[in-house]
Each structure stands twice: as C-alpha cells, then as structure tokens.
Amino acid sequence: MRLTFLGTGAVDAVPLRGCDCRACANARAFPQHCRAPASARLDLPDRSLMIDAGRGDFGPLIDANPIDALLLTHFHVDHVQGLFPFRWGLAPQLTVYAPDDPAGCADLLRHTGCLEFATLDAFKPIALGRLTVTPVPLHHSRPTLGYVFDDGQTRLAYLTDTAALPEDTRAFLIQHAPETMVLDCTHPPGAGCGNHNTPDEVCAEHRAIQPRRTLMTHVSHSLDAWLMANPAACLPGMAIASDGQVIEPAI
Numbered sequence: 001m002r003l004t005f006l007g008t009g010a011v012d013a014v015p016l017r018g019c020d021c022r023a024c025a026n027a028r029a030f031p032q033h034c035r036a037p038a039s040a041r042l043d044l045p046d047r048s049l050m051i052d053a054g055r056g057d058f059g060p061l062i063d064a065n066p067i068d069a070l071l072l073t074h075f076h077v078d079h080v081q082g083l084f085p086f087r088w089g090l091a092p093q094l095t096v097y098a099p100d101d102p103a104g105c106a107d108l109l110r111h112t113g114c115l116e117f118a119t120l121d122a123f124k125p126i127a128l129g130r131l132t133v134t135p136v137p138l139h140h141s142r143p144t145l146g147y148v149f150d151d152g153q154t155r156l157a158y159l160t161d162t163a164a165l166p167e168d169t170r171a172f173l174i175q176h177a178p179e180t181m182v183l184d185c186t187h188p189p190g191a192g193c194g195n196h197n198t199p200d201e202v203c204a205e206h207r208a209i210q211p212r213r214t215l216m217t218h219v220s221h222s223l224d225a226w227l228m229a230n231p232a233a234c235l236p237g238m239a240i241a242s243d244g245q246v247i248e249p250a251i
C-alpha cells in the first residue's frame with residue numbers, strides 16, 4: 001500500500017497569513033514547505049481511498065485521480081471543508097465513512113448531496129476489498145477515529161487529531177504493531193492544548209508502540225519554527241511529514 005500526504009498542516013495551515021516567523025517565511029520562499037490541512041490518499045492494487053477532505057480543492061483532486069471511498073477522522077472544519085462544494089456535484093455518490101457524531105459540521109449531514117455517510121464503530125473493522133480498516137478512538141474535543149490499515153502484508157496507522165492516545169487504542173496498536181505510525185503533532189512543547197500532541201507526547205507514544213517509523217502530521221507553523229530551532233527533538237525513527245510525501249510501508 002502507498003500513502004500520499006495531501007496535507008500535513010494544522011487548522012491554520014502554513015504559511016499563516018500575516019505571520020513572519022521563520023517557518024512561515026521559509027514556506028513563502030520554498031513552496032514545498034507549505035502545509036495544507038491534514039489529509040492523505042491511500043492507494044492499493046484494487047482500490048484507492050482518501051482520509052479527510054480539508055483541502056479546498058478536494059473535488060478537483062479526486063476528479064483527476066478518482067477514489068472508491070472517503071474516510072473521515074472527525075467533523076472539524078479543517079477535515080471536511082472540501083466537502084461543502086463537492087456534495088452538490090453531479091458525479092456518482094461517494095461513500096463517506098465517519099465516526100458517530102450526529103452534530104456533524106454545519107449542514108453537512110442534513111444536506112448530503114452526492115455524499116453517502118456510513119457510521120463506523122471503534123474497534124469494529126471493515127473490509128474494503130483485501131484491505132482491513134480498523135477504526136480506533138482518539139482523544140479529541142469531539143468524536144474522532146484514527147484508522148489502522150492492514151493489507152495482509154503490512155500495517156499502517158493514521159492517527160489525527162488527538163492528544164496522546166486512549167489506553168485501549170495504545171493497547172491495540174502495541175498488539176497489532178504498525179510498521180508506520182502517522183500521528184498528530186500540532187504544537188511545540190509547552191503549548192499543548194489538551195486536543196493535540198506536542199513532540200513530547202509523540203516521543204512517548206513512539207516508545208510505547210515501537211513502529212519502525214513515526215511520521216508527524218497536523219503541524220502548526222509554531223511547531224515548524226520550533227523544530228527548525230530544535231532539530232534534535234525527534235527520536236531515531238521519528239520524522240516530520242511533508243505535503244506530497246509518499247510512503248510505502250515495508251513488508
């Protein structure tokens with residue numbers, strides 16, 4: 001399986017409008033360091049999925065490269081905003097797997113257009129072709145699911161948004177040993193908000209779960225600036241993801 005990061009930014013993305021910090025200045029000078037809202041694409045031999053729809057160009061993205069279904073982590077606007085114009089399109093229905101959150105986001109669950117929502121339950125896996133997708137609960141300000149993908153050969157966990165991990169999710173991950181773990185890391189140390197990780201929390205989860213590598217996503221400009229000044233903050237095996245990065249977990 002192949003995961004492509006379509007966005008690795010937090011709700012305010014990078015560069016932040018009006019900000020001249022080191023990270024924002026760097027992103028303006030070098031567009032490869034910009035960060036769109038966190039989202040990703042998963043390609044397998046028999047199907048393609050997307051995780052979250054925070055990019056404003058969600059529709060054109062999947063018109064250019066179609067998908068079979070969308071997995072939502074949660075209904076915060078930076079994860080669903082691309083669906084607002086998309087739903088009125090004339091294209092065929094798109095199945096959207098999502099956590100059970102009746103409030104949704106604005107009128108998205110009342111006026112669904114071409115979207116067909118299906119609710120997922122934590123730890124109840126679904127089969128999509130040969131891929132098994134297990135939703136795992138995350139610790140965030142509204143119902144949020146991470147996803148563990150198993151194609152029969154290797155495993156990948158995609159976990160955002162979250163502050164640390166719930167105990168049952170951590171236990172599941174230790175037992176199922178993902179080769180690669182993609183994990184929320186939004187704020188620099190000391191700026192944690194109870195809804196997202198700092199590098200200290202990511203280090204703790206990386207030590208507990210011991211994937212071959214942990215990639216940090218949902219990165220704010222302030223964390224980017226902090227990491228530029230503190231490059232040794234990551235443990236061996238930990239790295240920060242970037243927009244456009246492609247990974248293929250080893251078998």
Ligand SMILES: [Zn+2]
Nearest residue numbers: 011076078161
């Ligand atoms: Zn978010």
Ligand SMILES: [Zn+2]
Nearest residue numbers: 019021024221
């Ligand atoms: Zn900035």
Ligand SMILES: [Zn+2]
Nearest residue numbers: 074076140161
């Ligand atoms: Zn969120």
